[in-house]
Amino acid sequence: MKEEVKIQIKFGGMAVIYRKFGRKRGLSTVLHFVMATASFNLLDFLGFRFFFYTAVGFFISVAVAIPILIYYPFSKWSRKSWLRFVKWRYPNWTIVEEVSVRGILDQGRNQGIYTLLLQGKSITDGVRSHLLQLTSTRPMLRSVLRKMWGFYGWRQVDEFRVENHLINASCSFKGRPITESNLQEFVNDVTSKFLSPNFSPWQVFVATCFLNGEETKVCIVRVHHLILRREHLTLADFLPLKYSSENWEYQESDSPLTNLYSEPSALPRLHQMLTESFSNYWNEFLCNNDPAENPALLKKSIGGFQCVKIGVIVWVSTVKEVTRCYKKVDGFRFIEVFAILRREASKRNFRTSVIFWAFMNVVNPVEIFYSSIHWMWYICVTFILKTPILLIRELNALRSSQKHFHPDTLTSVLACYLPLVFQTIAELTSIATIVVTAPKLILEELFFKSSETNHLQTISLCGRKIVAWSEEVEIETISKISSVTGASEAEILLAATAASFKEYFKQSGLQTPAEILVTAKFVSQRALFLRNQETRGVLCLGLPTKTPLLDDNPLETLQVIQENVHKARSKQKATYAISAAESSTGLVSCYVPSILLKLALLYLTRRYSLSLTHVDGDLPVEGVDAAMYWRPPQGYCSMSVTLHRHGGGVRLGVIGDAMIGPHHFLITKAFRRSVQELAVTVGVPRTPSRSRSPSPASPLGSASPTTSPGY
Template sequence: MANPNFDLLDVVGVPYLFNIGFLVLFVTLVLPALLLSYLVVKWSRRCWLSFVKWKHPHCTFVVENSIRSILDQGRNQGIYTLLVQGSSITDNLRRHLVQLSSSITCMRMSLTTKWGLYAWENLEEFSVDNHLLISPCSFKGRAITESNIQEYVSDVTQKFLPSNHSPWQVLVINCFMRGVENQFCLVRVHHLLLRQENLTLADFLPLKFSQENWICQETDSPFTNLYSEPSALPRLHQKLTESFSNTWNEFLCNNDPMERPEIFKKQIGLLLCVKIGVLVMVSTMKVLTRNYRKVEGLRITEILPVLQREARVRNFTLRVVSNAFLTSLNPLQFSRFVISWIWYLVVTLSLKMPILILRELKALKSHHKHYYPDTLTSVLSCYLPLIFQAALELFSITAKVVEAPKAIIEELFLKHAQNNLLQISPCGRKVVAWSEEVSTEILSKISSVTGANETEILLTATVDSLKEYFRHSGLEIPEEVLATAKFVSQRALFVQNHEARGLVCLALPTRTPLFEDDLIEILQVIQRNIQDARSTQNAIYAITGAEISFGLLTSCLPSTLLKLLLNHLTRRYSISLTHVDGDLPVEGVHTAVYWRPPQGNCSMSMTLHRHGNGVRLGVMGDAMIGPQHTIITKTFPKSLQNLALAVGVPKYTSRSPSPTPVSPTTSPGY
């Protein structure tokens, strides 16, 4: 999907003026409260952390807070799960885990809570064998095959990870498919271990791949790139930074006594004294900033010793300052200074100025103005267009900020007022299921007929599967089901990256205005809803992305307030939807299914996972909704086939559950 470009909004329109008034109210009332809240939250959390560290000195506490940590509870461990099928991926698996755990401390520690804070405790005995499990030969009296592997995997995911071990587990499953033995690896890891140690789920498997194959990957997912990234502002910042850096380095070389000790061999003037004073202040700020980042705190009593040390290493004393001041009052020195400046102006005006004017004229006529880098023409030709583009981008960003507060409140609290039929009292245990693989070829054919992208087509089949779930469960089909949607690239699962991707709030229409069960109309409504979300939820996407990357919300708001707010939102948005896209250039991996656990009061998580030329729907839900959750994955391929028939695409067959690399599967054989 094409990215929306920066645009100039109607600055005289009534809605825009209303948004400005709303923003002024927000800035005058909310921002000061947020600033005060940030200071209070940071100080109180630091004090509480210091107190708990004093009470439990043997523990290593988790300093960073996150949304998922706040919503964690005893019955919701927040376990990310990845199921991988392939060849030779279990070779040297134990050796790989031994090496990985030896280099990562938290993999050898148990996770606990002390006084409301997460903490890592050393284990008396650690063994990889407690975390690397091998499936039995049979499950419930039957051999594990394609007919019951889903039931077995779901039975494993229902069990909590042992509290007396580190919160990670790798299970090797031996499964017979059409009489041929296949191996699956089920990786389950707590979100704190992944976040704190900067790990991916695939790091727990000895996979072989080249990072160069992941560089150029594009996706048409509507859940990413809700706004085009600014281009002129970063380039302007880079150029100004480079220019300032060059100027500053030249300033250091000419005026820093540490670089030029001969400065003090003669009497210095007041101007040079001021320059050295600036250097002392800047170096002091650098040291204080570095210390603040190391110890995550700064005391006022530390400032004066650092300032004195930086002045002492440069021999910058009060005596030097007083002598410089007296020297500047000397009439002889002042006369010499004035004469030198007059001489410089005379030489510049008489000799240098004609040469400079000639260079400016040559640069003005030249089509390659960068050939004359020292001219004013070259500087203006470089900076003026960039400044103009940056100003337009800044204006567009300001316009989006003006609209943000009202749009966020409307989306999160005022729109879509309805009951959440998926709301249950969770037990915390999670069950999983996944669908047969459907070919991307049929998605391309439907897309060519309808003009919808593949994600919108998959969402239509998902909505139809949800309707079947409601019917089978005896529940009334609601007008729509609210979901939070997030895009995850294959790279994020297999190679750690730092892309800040936010969330999108999406309404899935289970009922449509004209026809109740018309898949084409559902597709059209989904397209409109996605288009509306992409045009109005820029701020939500940016804020949630900033929270994931920098902890924006958790550093400004108290955890108790955030928990109340998020529990309310997860009651409204009953499904957590994840779209996984991108190539899978991993040697030996035939297929993969990823589950992102639901959190808060959200009871179901869905994953649309594309790998190679196939797509699967994965479902993770609270055990209280099982086994009805399998209805969704069973119906998904049929719904996609019905959509294809509705738009005139010839009937297709699902991929065969063959275990060969040509047609890999983890199908339960429905």
């Protein structure tokens, strides 16, 4: 009789059942079963799951990369052909050839319009003359922007007028003076309007309002991201602000959204030292062996060694000239390389006859005899006289504690270069580790991490944007909480933001998800007001709205935030570096086909439904009493929040699609209360609450439910 035995083997999340029928099934079946059982148990027993998953991630990445590499040349050729067709179709338009993530995600229902709100008494003095001067030097500010056949195009307006972009509002809104009670409603009304497609996509809105009974000015600057990128402008450049770049001291923030990895120090230093040394040796080599520098070289017959030296000089000069011409001239042809080679050789009188006689000197017996005598004499002198002197100098350098006092010794060179070489190897090993583990971690963090669908992901976008901002939270309170809990100030603000969204879901009658996936970015005040090219990446985080133990415990929320930030900083170094490289040089959009990149980005903006920006740093700008910055959501992302520090306080700003309003005010109203609840929980004395009428230190105030605009 056949005896059937079922054996279950667990591997990962799978259960494999093998059936063993007995001896009559044959030796091959038994061997197959034993080998399968042994392999699965070995993987489980020795803990090789990590290597297995890493290998799977690597092979998946290779399988994805190979079609991309095959498709890339065709994609670049087809895109270039399509670009030529669009230029032929619209000859009066200047077509934007570069591709960026922001441009790929742009759509009619989610345009990339950056917004800056400033409040002060003298920030609008001379704004019109300032804009006239600015637009006279920036042609994009006088041009219409349209998207045609997949490309952006610029066309200069025939009759440009600053008044079409500079709007001076009256002191009233809907029949009432603009005060702290209806200021947010007024700003909402401005931001909810689309920019006119007949003018360049930028606008400066100036209004007079009464805060604390005093007359003051409010400026709203709205600019399309393509203008800021192509003209190298900031939002503050559209206002006549008074500040000196010398007052901006470089201060590195302790925000966990930046500095995920230390910049390589040994590698650039080693590169610089090697470059300087090579440049010095090369200049000396040219001085001694270049006929253009030393014409006396070719006045007598040269040997084969000297001929090779001149040939190397000609080849290097040709390569440098070809590179320069290729960058300067569009459509440089390969056949022109030979013309450049002939020109460089002719400049040095390096003709075929010179090469022929150099070869004849090489095979000439008399020259061979003289060369042998010369080298024998050189070797004897070196060993008898020069070598002892060199050894004495090396011994003196070894005994000296200051190796740089002996610059011409091998000991000095090794003492200078060996530490740098070892540090460079360590840095390269760290970079290689990040590169090797990047495919698995990126796939796991961006695509395979489990998440729960929330209302922000399923909302239908209408395109109009509404904004809100919270009451000011004192930095002193945040610092006290940080000293008690050990958390950074940014982590405390993230915990308060998570609690605010929890209140938003609860009071809106929506289902509260376990967490909200966000893409977070750090922006310094310096980047908002000065034209500096800082490179910052994006970090993917989860904001918990439900905690494992106690739902309404702010301290537990903070602990979960700390854990999420720690995991993200340890796992997302590659993602952060790639996003930083994309924002500065367009690394990803340059090499990945646009259609594939757009599909991936649309999926990610649907998954990460919230965009978060942390603005930190001093603001030494004269006359600015308050500032609020909004980075626009794009793609399928429906909302963006900003944690903006100004002076001694920080505010939470929200910009989202108008379909979310008026419930977006619930988020900003709960922010200050969430910080106070966390302070009470950890035992920090409560700061006296500020009145609803904002004080001079808190000029923007807050919105009450009665003034919330109904959309």
